[in-house]
Amino acid sequence: MWSIGELAEHAGVSVKTVRFYSDRGLLPEAARSSGGHRRYGPGAVDRLRLIRSLRTLDLPVVEVGRVLDEDDVLEDVVAGQLREIGSQLAALRWREAALQLLQGCTPQERADRLRLIGAVPLPPDTTVLARFWRRWLPPRLPAPLVSAVVDQAIPQPPADPTPAQVLSIARLFSFVSGVCVAATHCQPEAHRSNKGYRPAVLYEGLSEAYALASPELRARRPGREGEALDCFVSAYARSHGARDTTGFRRRLAGVLADDPRIDRYWQLVAELAGPSQPTAGAAHDWLLDALDVQTGRAGRAPSTSKETWST
Structure with a gap:
């Protein structure tokens, strides 16, 4: 049995780190000393090193606990993290392109572009476009046909947009959020x-x-x-x-x-x-x-x- 200090020394981490993972149930103690101090078994070093590896990959503590306590979940956890990172990268690419769009503008252009960009989530959520099409289409269309038309009519936002594409989709969102100004009926x-x-x-x-x-x-x-x-x-x-x-x-x-x-x-x-x-x-x-x-x-x-x- 090792004390918390001995375990920290063998694993190459601080006592504070060992205590943190212990308190969150990731590193259970094997026993307590007569004085009430934590004691850890020999398997604690490998478990602590695995925890550190998983945390280095930025897995949340909850997900680390799943990997430690459940068999065959690591692949699912990794796949979920990859999806999340993909979403974060897409958001960063859209932000980068939006910032590039604002570079080199005249003050008048910059004010207009800021207004347009501010109304669009990055990366864009096409829900507002779908709502526009459901309003534009004639009534009483069968639901499957509406879905087919909407899917065909709504562009898929590019994963790696150019500044010009950011401006186009911002203008598109502004357009569908507008109101009909025709003197007569607004639909065909x-x-x-x-x-x-x-x-x-x-x-x-x-x-x-x-x-x-x-x-x-x-x-x-x-x-x-x-x-x-x-x-x-x-x-x-x-x-x-x-x-x-x-x-x-x-x-x-x-x-x-x-x-x-x-x-x-x-x-x-x-x-x-x-x-x-x-x-x-x-x-x-x-x-x-x-x-x-x-x-x-x-x-x-x-x-x-x-x-x-x-x-």
Whole structure:
């Protein structure tokens, strides 16, 4: 049996350290002397060295206790610590990029950027973006379809952002937190609940049409007739119980030209994702251009002029 001082000497630590771990139940004493002093068995040295190793890795005392008292938990504890460190590193990268964004700004720019950055958790939590989309989408969509649309529409924040990406996502958060300032209804015609149509049919078809248009966007081809446009128009026709005719396409082009838009949202998402990943908004604009060409409405004003949300 060793005294607390002898154990500390053999393990190369201070008496205070031994007492600390003993008091927290990590290093149980084997007995007490007649004078009430702690006594430790020969296995205490190895246990104390293991505790020190685990604490060197910055494992919390509670987790160290789990490793000591339970078999086969070290792997789980290490995996949990790696996840936590990954989150901390991501937060540090976002903070670094945000600080770089503030370097070299004019005083006016710095004040605006500080306001934007201050409203965004770092790294960003996309809950506010999901809330925006659930508000923007038409009512009565099935929950699985809403989830699919929201997942497609929300960009994943990069793990190692550039200062420009920090600014884009801060502006994106500011945009979705704004209010609609249009004099008329803020949502597209097809979203209005009194129109008597099937929104699920529309959004399922739009998703397919956007996927068909994406290769055209990557190839930088202008909007044109083809399978993507046919699928796009068919989604609107079927959702309204109408036939896809020349007259329907003309009327649809007119309605869509007057619809409220959220192009600023898609512009900022594109800045985050890069040109190799066309957004649903870019696909929608490409299909509108194709429809305008086909119906003789070519020369439509840029969609960004129809912005209806304040930032």
